[in-house]
Amino acid sequence: xxGVAQSPRYKIIEKRxxxxxxxxxxxxxxxxxxxxxxxxxxxxxxxxxxNNGVVDDSxxxxxxxxxxxxxxxxxxxxxxxxxxxxxxxxxxxxxxAGATGELFFGExxxxxxx
Amino acid sequence: xxSVAQPEDQVNVAEGxxxxxxxxxxxxxxxxxxxxxxxxxxxxxFLLKYITGDNLVKGSYGFEAEFNKSQTSFHLxxxxxxxxxxxxxFCAVSYRGGATNKLIFGTGTLLAVxx
Numbered sequence: 095x096x097g098v099a100q101s102p103r104y105k106i107i108e109k110r111x112x113x114x115x116x117x118x119x120x121x122x123x124x125x126x127x128x129x130x131x132x133x134x135x136x137x138x139x140x141x142x143x144x145n146n147g148v149v150d151d152s153x154x155x156x157x158x159x160x161x162x163x164x165x166x167x168x169x170x171x172x173x174x175x176x177x178x179x180x181x182x183x184x185x186x187x188x189x190x191a192g193a194t195g196e197l198f199f200g201e202x203x204x205x206x207x208x
Numbered sequence: 209x210x211s212v213a214q215p216e217d218q219v220n221v222a223e224g225x226x227x228x229x230x231x232x233x234x235x236x237x238x239x240x241x242x243x244x245x246x247x248x249x250x251x252x253x254f255l256l257k258y259i260t261g262d263n264l265v266k267g268s269y270g271f272e273a274e275f276n277k278s279q280t281s282f283h284l285x286x287x288x289x290x291x292x293x294x295x296x297x298f299c300a301v302s303y304r305g306g307a308t309n310k311l312i313f314g315t316g317t318l319l320a321v322x323x
Contacts (some may be wrong), residue, residue, distance in 0.1 A: 098251070127311075136212075136298055136313035137252070149308045185251055193302045193309035194240050194259070199251030 096120065098200035100186050106206045112174035115203045118167070119188030127197065128161055128171050129185040137185055143169065144192070176207045210235045212301050214314035221289045222322050229284040229317045231299030240302040240309075241282040243273055245295050246316070252298060258282060269293070289321045 099118040107113050119126050124145050129137035140159065142150040146166035154161070158177070163169040173180055183204045187197040211234045221227045233239060240259050244252040256267025263275045273284045284297060299314040 134315075136315045138313075139311065142308070142310075144308075150305075150310060187251075193311040196242075196254045196257065197244075197252070197311065199244075199253070201249070201251045 098186055098188055098198050100184075100200035100203050102203055103201065104204050104206075106208065107176055109178055109207050110175040112172065113176055113205060114173075115171045115184050115186075115205075117169045117171070117186030117200060119169075119186070120198055123188035123190055123198070124166070125189045125192050126163055126169050127185075127187040127189075128169070129187065131183045131185055131202070133182070140171070140184075142193070173205075176205075178207050181205055181207045210301070210303055210305070210310070210312060212299055212312055212314040214297075214299055214317045216317050217315075218318040218320060220320045220322065223291050224288050227284075227286050227289045227293070227319065227321070229297050229299075229319060231282045231284065231314060233280050233282065233299075233301045235301055235303040237304055241273075241275060242300040242302070242311075243267065243271070243282075243284050244298045244300060244313075246298065247295050255284070255297075289319075291321050291323050294319055294321045 126143045128140045131137045140154045141161045143163045146163050161171045183202040185202045187199045189197045213232045242257045243255040246252045258265045258275045266272045296316050298316050302309050302311045
C-alpha cells in the first residue's frame with residue numbers, strides 16, 4: 095500500500111514570494127491534515143479536511159495561507175506571501191477514522207524562507 | 209485550554225536499560241492518547257494508542273505505554289532500550305472540540321540511547 099506522498103521535499107524561497115505544497119493521501123482515507131512543524135516544536139494543525147470539506151482551520155493564518163482539496167483526494171497548501179517565520183516542515187497526514195484513529199504522515203516538505 | 213506536556217526535552221539511556229518518556233495531558237472529557245516517533249528527515253510514525261480498557265497498552269517495536277487517569281499521564285516505556293530507538297518521540301491527545309475531534313501534539317522528547 096502506498097503511503098502519503100508529498101512534494102517538494104525541500105523548497106527555499108525569498109520572503110514575500112509564494113510557494114505551494116502538494117499532498118496525496120492514502121487511497122480511501124477521507125480525512126486529510128496539514129501540520130506545521132517548526133524546529134524544536136511539536137506539529138501544529140493548520141487545517142483538517144473531511145473529504146473535500148474543511149472541518150477545522152482555526153489555526154490557519156488565512157491572510158497568507160490557503161489550502162484546498164477540491165475532489166476529496168489530493169490537496170495543496172499555498173503560502174503567499176511567505177514570511178521568515180514560515181520556515182518549517184509542512185507535514186501532510188491522512189486517516190480513516192478522523193482524529194480518533196491512527197494518522198499516517200508523509201515525509202514532509204521543508205520550507206526555508208530567506 | 210487543552211494541552212499536552214512532555215516535560216523532558218531529552219532522555220538519555222544506556223542500551224539494554226529500561227526507558228521512560230513522560231507525557232501529561234489536560235483535556236476535558238475522555239481523551240484518546242497516542243505516541244508517535246519521528247526519525248531524522250522523516251514523517252511521524254504511529255507507535256500506539258489508548259482509547260479505553262486496559263491501562264497498559266502495547267505497541268510497535270516493543271514499546272508500551274501506561275495510562276494513569278488520576279495523574280492524567282500517559283508515559284511511554286520499553287523494558288530494554290536499543291540504539292536504534294534513538295529518535296524524537298511525540299505524545300498526542302485527541303479530544304472532542306466542537307463538531308469534530310482535534311489532535312494536538314506535545315513538543316517532543318529526544319531519546320538518545322548510548323551503546
